[in-house]
Amino acid sequence: MSSYSIKDLEQLSGIKAHTLRIWEQRYNIITPKRTDTNIRTYDDQDLKLVLNISLLKDHGYKISEISKLSVEEMYREVVKISDRQLSYPDQIHALTISMIDLDEDRFEKIISTNILQFGFENTMIHIIYPFLGRIGTLWVTGSIGPAQEHFITNLIRQKIIVAIDGQVSKQRPDGKKYMLFLPEGELHEISLLFGNYIIRARSNKVIYLGQSLPFNELAFAYNLHKPDYIFTALTSVPANHEVQPYVNRLVKAFPDAHLLMTGYQVVGQDIDIPENATIINQIEDLIRIAST
Template identity: 55%
Template sequence: MSNYSIKDLENLSGIKAHTLRIWEQRYHFIEPKRTDTNIRYYSDEDLKLILNIATLRENNCKISKIAKMTFEEINGKVMQIAEKNLRFPDQINSLTLATIDMDEDRFEKILNNNIVKYGFEQSMLKIIYPFLAKIGMLWQTGSILPAQEHFISNLIRQKVTVAIDGHFVTEEESRGKWLLFLPENELHELSLMFAAFILRSRKFKVIYLGQNLPQEDLQSVKRLQNPDYVLTISTTSPKKNDVQQYIDDVADLFSSATVFVGGYQVIGEDLKRKKNVEFMYKMEDLIQFVEEMGPDYTKEDSEKTSKVMRYS
């Protein structure tokens, strides 16, 4: 069982801590426990209840009415909303609950419903990415176990793998060649996999090398493959002090290609960019770049698009 502060509940549900305290006093929804040093904390069941209440309120259910419902009635109402009303915040809350309970059937049902409604790409952008950000908060506060995080990451990975396999691109129909890889010791692969889907679904050839690629191996890859574009993502590796040198080395090695670099080690950092380097702050940047590429796209066009991305 995990413990949560009232600030955790606020961050995860969007309901202000002040409001939660008023509800405690007025409706007795939740009764926080206290540590030996008299610090208030909340349980998994408290978090699930607050997430469910947040979903009901987002769907115009008054708090006075919710207060009269049993825990089972609240759960049932939320399940009906999740199945019928595919609003993004509702789906994110439902996926969070499925993660806490490690409920694979519920997770699959919610995600599949959204993919049918919105398509795989929009489901990733509008639901899965915000959901993963919420799970990241839970992980950082120690509110979910590594097993829960691995459980949900593997389910999403399976979905992305199937989506990628549905878009095979031959050399003849390819609009250009992309080389995708993660730096050595970098293991956070979901964004790179999603990038592969985005590119293959738009008829680009993708050479996918995956996670944890030693930098010295890039020399051999360069000799075997001569990509038009390179994409790498740095979330935890290299270390911040080494990121600039790493980007410069990749840019120099693939000097005739456009090199895209994204990830937490890049976003918001004061890094210099060589002429052939583009910083990818969000996945929509990649989508914007490839969407602006017509069938007769040239290297000159690529440079124009890059300038638009830099100043948009």
């Protein structure tokens, strides 16, 4: 079972820590555990409770009314709301709960409903990507374990692969050629997979080389296919001090391709960007390039 601070709950639910303390004192709606030094701690059930309260409040329920509901009654009210059209933040709350509970059926219902209503691409951009940002926060703070992180990211990965399969036949004769890879040691594949979808959906050709590719294998594939663009995501590797040399090595080795980069190690970092390279700060940047 995970342990959360009151700041974790504030960040995940959008409810201020001060408000949570008031609810605790006035309504006894949530009862945190206390450390030996009297610091509040919360578990998975507390997090789900706060997320459900946040959802109900956003849909017009007063906190005085919510405080009178049992956990079961509150859950039934949340399910009623969830069966109607929800806003993007509501969907992200619901996905967070499905991750905490390892609830694949709930995940499937949320994602399938949104894909039918908004389309796969909009679901990814407005729901999955912000949700992945939340997962990152939870992972860094130790609020979720490997089982929960692996569970939800593998479900998302499966959805993207299915969507990619539907784009395979769309290449047009004048489409550009993109080669996609992750550096050796890099395993965070979701951004690259969604990039694969975005590029194929614009009728371009993709050579997908996947995770943890040694540099010499990238050079082999480049010489074979001569792509117009090389796209990569630098999330955890190379190390900070090795990023600039790695970028320089890429543009020098493949001067006839335009290098597209995204990921924590390059977005918002002090990287010297060569002329034949572009940092993809947001997914809309890749959409614009793949559409031209």
